[in-house]
Amino acid sequence: MPESKPTATVTIVTRTKNRPQFLPRARASVEAQNFRDLVWVVVNDAGDPAVPEREVKAAQRNGLRALLVNREASIGMEAASNDGINRVDSRYIVIHDDDDSWDPAFLEKTVHFLDNNPHPLGVVTYSARIIEDISSGEPVTVSIDSYNDKLRAIYLSDLCEHNRFPPISFLFRRRAYEALGGFDESLPVLGDWDFNLRILLQGEIALLPETLANYHLRLAVPDGQGHLGNTVTTGLSQHAVIDCRYRNHILREDVKAGRIGLGMLLAMGRNLAHTTSRISQRIDTLETAISSHPED
CATH class of the missing domain: 3.90.550.10 (Spore Coat Polysaccharide Biosynthesis Protein SpsA; Chain A)
Known part of the structure; x- marks a missing residue:
């Protein structure tokens, strides 16, 4: 048994x-x-x-x-x-x-x-x-x-x-x-x-x-x-590839089925993350410029 x-x-x-x-x-x-x-x-x-x-x-x-x-x-x-x-x-x-x-x-x-x-x-x-x-x-x-x-x-x-x-x-x-x-x-x-x-x-x-x-x-x-690292740090390139494939696969299935579903949310989430990153970079650039040229 x-x-x-x-x-x-x-x-x-x-x-x-x-x-x-x-x-x-x-x-x-x-x-x-x-x-x-x-x-x-x-x-x-x-x-x-x-x-x-x-x-x-x-x-x-x-x-x-x-x-x-x-x-x-x-x-x-x-x-x-x-x-x-x-x-x-x-x-x-x-x-x-x-x-x-x-x-x-x-x-x-x-x-x-x-x-x-x-x-x-x-x-x-x-x-x-x-x-x-x-x-x-x-x-x-x-x-x-x-x-x-x-x-x-x-x-x-x-x-x-x-x-x-x-x-x-x-x-x-x-x-x-x-x-x-x-x-x-x-x-x-x-x-x-x-x-x-x-x-x-x-x-x-x-x-x-x-x-x-x-x-x-x-x-x-x-x-x-x-192998002593974390996949989110030492495996960044693999994460990026699988992230892309995962989002594309779910969105592709939604498009084929003619529905608005998780794929659309994942696409919007990707766009939001990209926009947020660009805003953060611009803020950092502005802060660096301001600190390099203080007011007289």
């Missing part, structure tokens, strides 16, 4: 591949949670299994329900996410990237919110942005600021310009995940953005205006160590 799945209120999925500098911090983040009815699933995406095995065993010794999935072939982040999610039966799901972290109250407060608000399909918290230096081989904090504390609600139209929150800050309902068929495994990057857009097409994502998640970024990494 097939082995039964563990059950919990929350499934936490951490995807990792040859990044031993970060996984111990992720384990500490999960272990520190006030809310404990969870299963931590570490998906080793065809990397060296030594560190993931060590960290999962350490979590288990410390009283955490933890599960290791060793994938033989790496076919993308979203495939790894789906694999991990499908190893557990739970009411809620969250993706905890191996380099990010939480405030101890993250799960306690987000689970409580969704338990007491049945209509939203998920809830997002504010995130701190932690800039790190990795040149010494270990992450060292350079600066900390807010990533998205200007958010007042999660608008579909806003997400059509660009994603507004990282996976670490988003707890969502399994029923919403299953209704969408999971993450799109054809996307090498931007899979979280696509998933967020598709959820918003089905219903609301609520905002819990507290900074309970930490989004860690490395703006530069040593030569030959690109």
Whole structure:
């Protein structure tokens, strides 16, 4: 008979591949949670299994329900996410990237919110942005600021310009995940953005205006160590290509069907982002000119 799945209120999925500098911090983040009815699933995406095995065993010794999935072939982040999610039966799901972290109250407060608000399909918290230096081989904090504390609600139209929150800050309902068929495994990057857009097409994502998640970024990494970076920084060219293909594909499908839909919103979002960037550049140019020629 097939082995039964563990059950919990929350499934936490951490995807990792040859990044031993970060996984111990992720384990500490999960272990520190006030809310404990969870299963931590570490998906080793065809990397060296030594560190993931060590960290999962350490979590288990410390009283955490933890599960290791060793994938033989790496076919993308979203495939790894789906694999991990499908190893557990739970009411809620969250993706905890191996380099990010939480405030101890993250799960306690987000689970409580969704338990007491049945209509939203998920809830997002504010995130701190932690800039790190990795040149010494270990992450060292350079600066900390807010990533998205200007958010007042999660608008579909806003997400059509660009994603507004990282996976670490988003707890969502399994029923919403299953209704969408999971993450799109054809996307090498931007899979979280696509998933967020598709959820918003089905219903609301609520905002819990507290900074309970930490989004860690490395703006530069040593030569030959690109896997230690973030796809939004070290993978900018790939992001640009996939962003273009994604927007074009959805708009093309709308045009073929003769409808006004998500494709039009994505096109408008792209134009808005371009206009906003040009305005910001002009303001910077004006400020530089003014500061270079002060009044007599």
